[in-house]
Amino acid sequence: MSHPPKPAPECPFEKRYPSALNRDDRYFMELAYNRAIDAWRQNEVPIGAVIEYGGEVIGQAHNQVESTNDPTAHAEMLAITQASDAIKNWRLNEATLYVTKEPCPMCSGATMMSRLKRVVYAVPDPKMGGLGGLYDVNSYPTINHSLEVEIGLMQDDCLQLLQAFFQLKREMGKTSI
């Protein structure tokens, strides 16, 4: 028997408005943070991802597992599909993925399969992370690719968002997540 989903708790965090004149790592991570807020407002686990290529955003998405009933609809997967469609090439060799939490095993694998140049993630995940937290898919020489990985940019902001979401969901009663 399925129950109608509970409403999202109100999001107490605001989006950021970084200047597009300074397109550094923080700029793109703030855009990813904004996508995580979009996720929250749609009652999805607040994780956001942005893909940069040549200084432009070619993919950006938030987690949509619940609304689509699709376990593959993580922010990173959706952003990778968008980005490869944008440049009509599944090899994203010159692109960087910014994501608010360390990619899960599926998404960590996808960063390798899509041959991304670089992954920047905010919050390490020692229970589920596949890029250094639990294990490191980037450490196997037989996988014919290796990534540059940077960890911890905007970690406190992105962690606070995740922790507050789950805490408010718990306070609202049993979650569907």
Next chain:
Amino acid sequence: MSHPPKPAPECPFEKRYPSALNRDDRYFMELAYNRAIDAWRQNEVPIGAVIEYGGEVIGQAHNQVESTNDPTAHAEMLAITQASDAIKNWRLNEATLYVTKEPCPMCSGATMMSRLKRVVYAVPDPKMGGLGGLYDVNSYPTINHSLEVEIGLMQDDCLQLLQAFFQLKREMGKTSI
């Protein structure tokens, strides 16, 4: 500069016609094998996947990375998305995935994220496999799921398909894969 894709080498293998009266593991793997032949005929690496639930096929797909320019368009990913859409639930707890080659790091992660009950794969992959070949994503207790995994059903048939495809591609000149 991009070149038009080379045509697929002609596929010397035939599809199977298993009896639907006996829906055992081999039946579903033969359907996955047929999807791998579909992949070959579309000039994609011949890997196929089928998802069974309650004796019925609720997802079946073949690799489509080249034709869609999408690095996430592996057979397993597409079949998982189909299956969860078919039952309107991203948790595939009672379903079995049949796939002709050991899932890559991305797809191995997806078997966990989708909470599949069982994975049956034909050809182990010691270079890239994430369910026992190179590493085993199913071995980490902090990932809140574990799978039953069976290895080697129709291994020779599925390996022959892969090896012949790459050999014929090499003979046709430099491949785009």
